[in-house]
Amino acid sequence: MKSPGGARWRAQLTGWRGGLFALLGLYALGATVFLLAGGGQPAMTSLVAMEAEVEGGDASADTGQATSVEPAAAGEAATGAAGSVSTAAAASEPPPDCNDIDPVEHNVDPGLTGVHALDFVTLEEQPAAFAGYAGCPLIVNFFASWCVPCVTExxxxxxxxxxxxTQVAVLGLAANDRLEDAIATVIDRGVTYPTGLDEGELFIDFGGLGMPTTVFVSPEGQILETHSGLLTLEDITTRAEEHFGL
Known part of the structure; x- marks a missing residue:
């Protein structure tokens, strides 16, 4: 026979168990509702945010790098454009007009070399210098009144x-000749280009061997060719094209 006290104890134990199971059920239900309602989203959101920050940081770095490169590229483009403009401006500058050269207005320049360091005397007996021809191609023709091929050419x-x-200067120099005879020959042959007198050893300095002698001189004053013998207009033009690029 069971005692009344044991019955009460069993009844209380059963009630506690029921309450405990009810609490556990409520907890499970609450957890389920929390998860279904997106209770885990903050963690996921934080991860997405971190990934976004990482990706955003890379994008920012890329953007910063592009920004730093683009100004340099722009600078190079600007420099290139400026260089092109400068080159075009230099190319557009007209060459000197060799007809405007007056060797009488120049003195021998000790800073120059080659032909440009020499001087001569005009048929008007004025001192002149080859320095005046610096920057222009020059053809020097040595002639004499007594030289038939000289007079012919x-x-x-x-x-x-x-x-x-305008592109090539021409200078005639009378060598081993009297001044009055040289002047008479120039007038008789209708010569209007500048002429002068070789009073020293210019003929030898230019490498002359016989009369007539024609010398082709670069704009820098260097002798490109010394030709002894008669030249026709075609010969002169061909050599000028070869040496001076006419």
Whole structure:
């Protein structure tokens, strides 16, 4: 026979168990509702945010790098454009007009070398210097009144000078000749390009071997060719094209 006290104890124990199971059920239900309602989203959101920050940081770094490169590229483009403009401006500058050269207005320049360091005397007996021809191609023709080939070719030099005088200077120098005879020859042959007198050893300095002698001189004053013998207009033009790029 069971005692009344044991019955009460069993009844209380059963009630506690029921309450405990009820609490556990409520906890499980609450957890389920919390998860279904997105209770785990903050952690996921934080991860997404971290990934976004990482990706955003890379994007920022990339953006910063692009920004730092683009100004440099722009600077290079600007420099290139400026260089192109400068080059175009330099290319557009007209070459000196060799017809405007007056060797009488120049003195021998000790800073120059080659032909440009030499001087001569005009047929008007004025001192002149080859330094005045610096920057221009120059053809020097040595002639003499007593030299038949010299007298023969002088009109061809005149024609060449009339056609190309703006690009190439022409100078006639009377060598081993009297001043009055040289002047008479120039007038008789209709020569209008500058002429002078070789009173020293210019003929030898220019490498002359016989009369007539024609010398082609670069704009820098260097002798490109020394030719002894008669030249026609075609010969002069061909050599000028070869040496000076006419």
């Amino acid at each position: 002088m009109p061809d030099f005149e024609r060449f000078w009339n056609e190309h005088g």
